Amino acid sequence: MSTAIVLAGNPNSGKTTLFNELTGARQHVGNYPGVTVEKKQGTCVSDSGKFNIVDLPGTYSLTAYSLEEVVARDFLVNEKPSMIVNIVDASNLERNLYLSVQFMEMGIPVTIALNMMDVAKKRGIQINIEKLSKLLNVPIVPIIARSGEGKKELLQTIAANMNGKVEPLTISYGYDIDTALDEMEEIIRSSAFLTANYRARWTAIKYLENDSQVIESGKKDNIKVALQLEKIVEKVTSHLLATLDTHPEGIIADQRYGFINSVLKQNVISYFYDKNRMQLSDKIDKVVTNRFLGPIIMVAILMGLYKFTFTYSEIPVGWFESFFGWVGGVADNALPEGHLKSLVISGIIDGVGGVLGFVPLIMFMFLGIAFLEDSGYLARMAFMLDRVFRMFGLHGSSVMAFIVSGGIAGGCAVPGVMATRTLKSPKERLATLLTVPFMNCGAKLPVFALLVAAFFAENEATVMLLITMISWMGALLVAWALRSTIIKGESTPFVMELPPYRMPTFKGILIHTWERTWQYIKKAGTVILGVSIVLWAMMTFPGLPETKTQEFENQRSTITSGVPFQILDELEILEQGNLKVTRKLSAKALAVKESLNQVDFDEAHAGLKNSIAGRIGSSLEGITKFAGFDWRTNIALVGGFAAKEVVVSTLGTAYSIGEVVPEETASLSDRLKAAEGWGPLTAFSLIIFTIFYAPCFVTVVCIAKEAGSWKWAAFSVVFNTALAFGLSVIFYQVGSLILT
Amino acid sequence: MGIINLRQMGVDQTGIITRVKANGELGRRLRDMGLIPGKEIKVQGKAPLYDPVSLRIMGFTLTLRNNEADYIEVEVQ
The missing domain is CATH 1.10.287.1770 (Helix Hairpins)
Structure with missing residues (x-):
């Protein structure tokens, strides 16, 4: 005899609120086997006993129309729970009972938790609970899930009726x-x-x-x-x-x-009132979905969400960065020079730091989205934008993912991909999550900033706008292409409920946000650490051969040999990290230091060229030259798979000017302008490539998790890179023809 | 007056569903949400691009695309 009970009911009936109320923090989220539908489980300890509760996905029916319905039905059939606690929205009784009736036809014991008694009362609806219970032949307990009212009575009723025999409901169908x-x-x-x-x-x-x-x-x-x-x-x-x-x-x-x-x-x-009387929600809708005001309000809300997410998460992101900077510093001092040190700092600490750096971003974004979703506004947004997105085979709800990913430049594709969860139609969802990485995330911006500053300094704003437009057009057209080929199929019906506006519960939003964040840390963390180590190894090994290293050593000795020892002493002190001295370096010492630095940079450059990534870059030069890229750009782009801003720092190494901080690219800009083979054409070709090529691997891992298969993750890497390359080549070749 | 297509209904107009012509997945979905003959509906509003529409049925609000509304015939006053 199992004590497992399931919580089932319509979407927006307060099911999740009741589940949170019953289980509190004693819950965990997983997936139903083989599908991406979430499975929430929890335990409830009360005077009436201990219950294991499974929160079934919200459905309107059990007709196997959506994935949620299939999952819910399979669970009821295969697990045979000892009780279905059917949460029913009292203010919307007729439609909610449609599902209840189907449960009763299955012959599993049902207890109805009649929720939102307060809302029903406000709307002038009075329900004779005793009579309803008698007519349906199931126990009914009135509750208000938001305040926890009726929870005790509900649990007592469940305990009392749990393993009783029930007569399945038989309806006459004519x-x-x-x-x-x-x-x-x-x-x-x-x-x-x-x-x-x-x-x-x-x-x-x-x-x-x-x-x-x-x-x-x-x-x-x-x-x-x-x-x-x-x-x-x-x-x-x-x-x-x-x-x-x-x-x-x-x-x-x-x-x-x-x-x-x-x-x-x-x-x-x-x-007591007319059934179709204007309710507060309807009055809000008259304004919020108004033909003129609606879009303006929507833009304002999206901008607000965006500001909220990316401005406020900056502070905790800064904490994470300083923390990992500090850890890196400790490791730098504690470990001996060599591969181990490089692995710990560049591979592990930077890798883990990179993953955790996204955490505040994800938390804030989901805090915002959970609020919009729970309040009911998200459904209105989908309602207003559906017409536009449908033209490209997407769904009104796709907009959120696009915006978060950088539809307004500066987002991030990781939370963007995760935001596609609010989409309930599988095909539209897949097309959305495969195309959101084309948006201009915050990490691509330094790359654009560098190239635009170097080659399009006079028209900076125009070019940036052009870049944004290219990525939107590209994303929508690719979505359309995907939906007409490999993710082909009729669009999912837009028969959707517009739930009444509600103030979200604080507890609900916090639980929701924490769930998402923790899932990200747990699932992505392990894979990402591995990939980050692999990428580090690719850019480090096999390293320079002995003879080469010796050559650089010799160059250093040549520089220092003729220098008086006072100046060498000065440099020695500098080496030990006494920063105050740096400012006081004599002109001569500075000159020596600079020559020495140049040797270091040359060595790093040579090392990078000789590394696996460098060899890949060089070997691809034969093909990439059609897009205008030489081996240096190739390596930078390989590095960009770790994180797009790495393109900038790797270009710095490849052009032997040392590590470049993505925020300060002036020296690299000058260098590129002067470099052979670079010009506006090459620069824009690289911009196009950067917009479209493989998403960074954190995003790739998220795509795999959200799409439910590594196949789609691999697809996004291969397809996007091929697309990017194709577009760059066309642009570069056509451009060259016109210019010459 | 007479039976018209749901798509042709104006905002705030009410009527009674007489027929749902859709079958398969869409038909199932429409029926699950209560769009069945005999139910009273009221067009609540239209999206800024006049598609989809939102309607009131059994006391809740439902959205439908125009090409889905085409399957529903309504008797209006």
Whole structure:
């Protein structure tokens, strides 16, 4: 006997609020096997006993329409919970009961938690709970999930009714269907067809509803019986089509609603006001989705979210950066010079720091999105923008992911990819999460800033705007291309509820935010650390051969040999890290120091060229020259896979001017301007490549997690790079032709 | 007066659904949300680009694209 109970109900019925109320912090989030639908579990300890609670995804029905419905149904069928706690929105009783009726038809014990009694009362809806309970033959407990009212009574009722026998609800679906159902039930029972999992009558209903999932498993169980049933279904269908011009599934839905209506009509529900009276939500909607005001308000809210996320997360991001800088400094002093030190600092600390650096960003972003989602505004945004996004095979809800990823330059694709979770339609969601990395994230900006400053200094603003437009157009067109080829298919219906505006609960938002953040740290952290070490190794090994190192050593001795020892002493003190002395370096010492630095840079440059990444860069030069890139650019782009701003620092090393801080690129700009093979054409070709090529690997890992398969992550790396290369080559070649 | 397509209904107009012509996935979804013959609906508003529409049914608000609304016939006063 299991004590597992499930919490089930419509979306926006307060299910998650009740779940949080019952389990508090004792909950954890996982996935249902094989799908990306979240599975929340928790325990509830109370006077009435200890319960294991599973929060089923919110659904309107059990017809296997969406992934959520399939998951919910499979769980009920396979795990056979001892009780379904069905949360029902009292202010929206009729539609909510449609799902309840389907639970009752399954024959699993149901307790109804009648939520939002306060809202219902405010709207002038009065419900005779006792009568409803008697008519439906299930226990009903009124609750207010937000305040926890009725929680104790609910738990007592659950405990009292948990393992009781229940008589499954039988609804009359009219003469034609009932006759067919009886006949089918008889066949199913006598041949024990699928009876291990389903009740006979339920299977029969699903056959009439033309439920592909049940029909499939029926064929596998016993093809002969399956065909027999399908024949009966066919007969009824053609009869109904001929007489009533409708399918059995239509009649079944009608009759379910009819049953609910007949229950409610027996003085169960009474309205003090007109049912369609303007409610506060409607008044807000008149303004917020207004033809003129709506878009303006939306832009303002998006800008607000954006400012909130990226401005306020800057401070904690700064803390993380200083912390990892400090740890790096400690490691720098504690470890001996060599590969181990380089691994710890460049591979591990920078890698982990890079991952954790995103954490404040993700937290703030989800805090904002959770607020917009829970308040009901996100649904309105999807409503307003659906027309535009649908043209490209996307969904109104896609906008959030695009904006967060850098639709307004300066976002980040990592939270952007994670934001696609608010999208419920699988195809649109996949197309969105594959195209959001084309947006201009904050890490691409230093690359653009460098190139624009060097080659387009007169038209900086115009070129930056052009870059933003190119990435939007590119993303939408690629989305459209994907949706017409490999993610082809009818767009998912936009039949969506606009939930009433509600003030989100503080607890709900915090739990939601923490869940997302922790998932990110846990899942991404491990993989990212590994990849970061691999990238470090690629840019470090095999290192310079002995003879080469010796050459650089010799150069150093040549420089220092002729120098008086006072000046060498000065440099010695500098080496020990006494910064105050640096400012006082004599002119001569400074000159020596500079020559020495140049040797260091040359050595780093030579080392990089000889590394695996360098060799890849050099070997690709033959192909990349068509886009105008030499081996130095290639290495920088390989490095950019770690994080896009690395492109800048690696270019610095490749051009032997030492590490370049992404924020201060003036010296590198000058260097590039003077460098052979560089010009506006090359620069813009590189800009195009940077917009479109493989997302940084943190994003790639997130794509794999969100799309549910590494296949799509690999696709985004290969496809994006190929696309970027193609576009750059076309641009560069056509540009060269025009210019010459 | 008479039966029209849901797409043709204006904002704030009310009517009673007479027929839902959609089958398969869309039809199922429409019915699950309560769009079945006999139900009263009221067009609540339209998106800035006149598509999708939002309507009130059984006391809650639902959105539909115009090409989905085409499947629904409504009797209006």
